[in-house]
Amino acid sequence: MLNIGERNPVQKILMGPGPSTVSPRVLRALAEPTLGHLDPDFLKIMNEVMEMLRYVFNTKNQLTMPMSGTGSSGMETTFVNILEPGDKVIVAVKGVFGMRMVDMAQRCGAEVIQITAPWGKPVQPDDLRKALATNKGIKVFAVVHAETSTGVLQPLKELSDICSEHDVLFLVDTVTSLGGVPVDIDDNEISLAFSGTQKCLSCPPGLAPITFGEKAYHVLQNRKTKVQSWYLDLTMIARYWGKERVYHHTAPVNMIYALHESLRIIAEEGRENRFARHRKNSEALSAGLEAMGLKLVVDKEYRLPSLTTVYSPESVDEAEVRKQLMQQYHIEIGGGLGDFRGKAWRVGLMGYASTQTNVILFLTALGNILETMGQKVDKRGALDAAVGAFG
């Protein structure tokens, strides 16, 4: 006989690469009674979610909705719907999520050309120009806006202009930027994009907002082959989220409630206020870390407000520091991935968790732990610098 106890998870301070801490308002929304997926009351909620997603994406795109899976299902949605076997795609690789895009595009039978940048740097527009000059018939260029593995914010406008000149679809991963950093789908002429709910939207993981512009939608409607994934096939799913309400799969009703509430919170705060908050708190964190004597991974102009990467001191076991942060302070941060494994920390300040309180607590906690490990750190300087940055 099975005898499994209750869970009772303790509230942690989620300052890693995601999930981020979820607002009690959003948690409460999750617990609202489940409606049928064709209940008129639920259909209204779906419409409102689409409207609010358009606001956060800053787009007029009709086809803007959450996919019923986590952020990676959003990535897969963009590739499987837009690519057919033999298509040529350029992917910018400068971290884990660019590599993931390459893998997914190849699984669609596409020919993938990579342009790269060192981890911790953005890709250069000239590299895209060169790739387009030497490779004809490119259908899509895909890039990660906010690389969660490196903390780099990739400038988009020039890349977008190049795509427009060459009539190439511009596909952008906005997982760690949406809701924390402007993504401006329409102004940046982004053809299609995807995101996740567990970063700057501060909703639990489980949904993947996507948006397809007219050009991408036209490509979708004129495919020669079926989308290889039935589950992620937008030619069908758009008919459930659209006026026809044709059943495809049973929507994850309660997760949609949670997203609805997290988007309501964003609408209340206002996009611009929210972006300013993320910027200010990350600047305070960066100032504090540097004043403490630590070195940031990313040059100032490319730093991602939602995720800061910082080198751990060489003589310190970075995993032990993270363990102490969790045990002593209930703070979760991330370790390095790939090139940065064992060498850097990833500190998120996303959505609900992007607060002055968390910055001060984290700097205090990190300073104390490093000191007990024999590191010489300027704890007072770190806090002074952070508080100074708050202004």
Add this chain to the structure above:
Amino acid sequence: MLNIGERNPVQKILMGPGPSTVSPRVLRALAEPTLGHLDPDFLKIMNEVMEMLRYVFNTKNQLTMPMSGTGSSGMETTFVNILEPGDKVIVAVKGVFGMRMVDMAQRCGAEVIQITAPWGKPVQPDDLRKALATNKGIKVFAVVHAETSTGVLQPLKELSDICSEHDVLFLVDTVTSLGGVPVDIDDNEISLAFSGTQKCLSCPPGLAPITFGEKAYHVLQNRKTKVQSWYLDLTMIARYWGKERVYHHTAPVNMIYALHESLRIIAEEGRENRFARHRKNSEALSAGLEAMGLKLVVDKEYRLPSLTTVYSPESVDEAEVRKQLMQQYHIEIGGGLGDFRGKAWRVGLMGYASTQTNVILFLTALGNILETMGQKVDKRGALDAAVGAFG
């Protein structure tokens, strides 16, 4: 400026084809604080979910876990992981979900042979024998255990024996059976199966439990090509749910809490008690409907305890009846799909919603509504028959 109000959904009685009514205990679990997807406290919860899923599936299969998508993603998971282009598969088609399997298998590049049965009937073992006699090199036979579009419970044992004789993988859709009807993965020698959380598990939609036996796992490990879906690729996901804990995608943490709680409820009740409850309540419902003067779609021996299909009287607008049920009683039932569109209702008694109270309320409500529409129905007889069946 956006100004979207709160949701405040009213509690409905979900007696359709799913989602079913969710227990307050499960809703409460959804609202527990989100943990990181690699937090040791969360990893423990994951392990317990796997253990309890094995109990409900009645299997020792190590690879038993929930996929991060709804039931249909579970269907896609089984096909994309087990099939490679050019593989031959036999699919039993006797309703919507068999048709969906055909579509998914074809999208994997497989050659699909269909065996069929009329809607409302199970497939016949002899038809599988014939298909195997005339088609060599079949890799998989796929069948729906509980057809949600027809209310038929497909007997499995003989089909399974035939698969064993021919060394064919036996793939079973248990979406509407798991947790309400015995599926007995190991006893039935089912090679691989999938389900959904929003039916007899009475958890909100959003996760898809799957189980792969040794034979299916061996096939997976010896693929010549990559799984065409990155998101559903079990060769990677099994390493996150297994001992290695290699990051693949961010697990839908709060939905996993909900599944954990719904499985705890099942473990407390006990599998056999739960199955008996589903059987008894559906027998009472059937007895009541027949006594009222209505005709059931499925012959007694193949009736699905979790979903009853009943013909609507010809002179009645079946959609109007469903509308009245919702407006007057907050009861949701389903309309017919495919062959049964406009002709039948689908009445679910799943998990938390499979209660004597719901049977009595529904029979009363349906009787009243049909009477106001001028139908001659035996309201008293219906209730007497139902109460008699409860014993």
